[in-house]
Amino acid sequence: MAKSTKQAPGRKMGFQTKSLHLGQEPDPLTGSVTPPIYQSTAFAQLEGQLATDGYTYSRFSNPTRTALETALAGLENGTRAFAFASGMGAISLAVLTLLKAGDHIVVGDDVYGGTYKFFAEIVGRYGVDVTFADMRDLEVLEQAFTDKTKMMFIETPTNPLLRLTDLEVVVALAHTKDIVTVVDNTFASPYLQQPFDYDVDIIVHSTTKYISGHSDVMGGAIILRDDRFTEALNMHKNAMGATPDAFASWLTLRGLKTLGVRMREHCKNAQALAEFLEGHNQVRKVIYPGLPSYWQYDLAQKQMKGPGGMISFYLDEAADPEVFLKSLSLFKPAVSLGGVESLVTRPVDITHAAIPKELREAQGITDSFIRLSVGIEDIEDLISDVDYALQQAS
Secondary structure: OOOOOOOOOOOOOOHHHHHHHOOOOOOOOOOOOOOOOOOOOOOOHHHHHHHHOOOOEEEHHHHHHHHHHHHHHOOOOOEEEEEOOOOOHHHHHHHHHOOOOOOOOEEEEEOOHHHHHHHHHHHHHOEEEEEEEOOHHHHHHHOOOOEEEEEEEOOOOOOOOOOOHHHEEEEEHHHHOOEEEEEOOOOOOOHOOOOHHHOOEEEEOOOOOOOOOOOOOEHHHHHEEEOOOHHEEEEEHHHHHOOOOOHHHHHHHHHOOHHHHHHHHHHHHHHHHHHHOOOOEEEEEEOOOOOOOOOOHHHHHHEEEEOOOEEEEEEEEOHHHHHHHHHHOOOOEOOOOOOOOOOOOOOOOOOOOOOHHHHHHHHHHHHHHEEOOOOOOOOOHHHHHHHHHHHHHH
């Protein structure tokens, strides 16, 4: 296992310090200040004993991956983290490990399209019943619970409508019924939101996004608040094998080092761009947690350290969405988010294409709905790029 970083007695490390040092002690063999890439599938068992720290086979564990998992657990103030090859790998393993045939799960009705597809089309094959519910409405949520409900899955903020769930209230309700709570913290990142502060049981991430931050490595993670599920998840992780290799783990760990710095820039740029969009005559409505007009602004101020780098908005009815997308230069049309470069997508075309049209439109995901992942370029350039595309679209 990776060693924990020493610190002065009574001193609690800040976020940026933890992201640079947790699980990343100098290599004891060479003194390397950067964790080595242990690009090995197997570890020699010397004299019939397990290799150092129990490493045998990289599907089970790998020193580079352990360093990443130690850092992730520390940044979320959890007890244990498991790294996976993708965010969906993390979500699917958490659900299929902890639920069995006959169980029931309540899922937010505004989740990422891939997550929706997993719960709507795959989980039922394993005998697990699923109910989608609006996590903002406590009455609706409580009615969704049954005596077989074992888990509640929450995205906050959601993708792409940026809805928030009041974790303090909703998690407390779930725990009165002995329901395990799982929060997808991808959009906020550990820097902006700490779900364990609200007694959430499990956090999942697509580390592909903000945690890695450079659009060059796929990954996911499960982080636990306590040790209740460690043994079960570790066994299923080993058996199902959705783990990342050493190089993917190293790339993710490298990106994690600058998470705090990047998130501050993402938030600063997104705030300025959201304010610009809100005053533009070709924009009908802007959804961004940092705007006072945002319907859950007070909750965002309470629950998040910053409003994040994602903006969603509706073009004016007279504006052509396809012309807008084609006229952008710096904002690249792409399905992902959370990288240092700015990206744009129209959810009906890609991320939420799998969701039935009538359900999309009932949620407000229409043809004129645009999602921006705001990068860390110079803000004047980003505003100019969007302004030009809006003028062309009109």
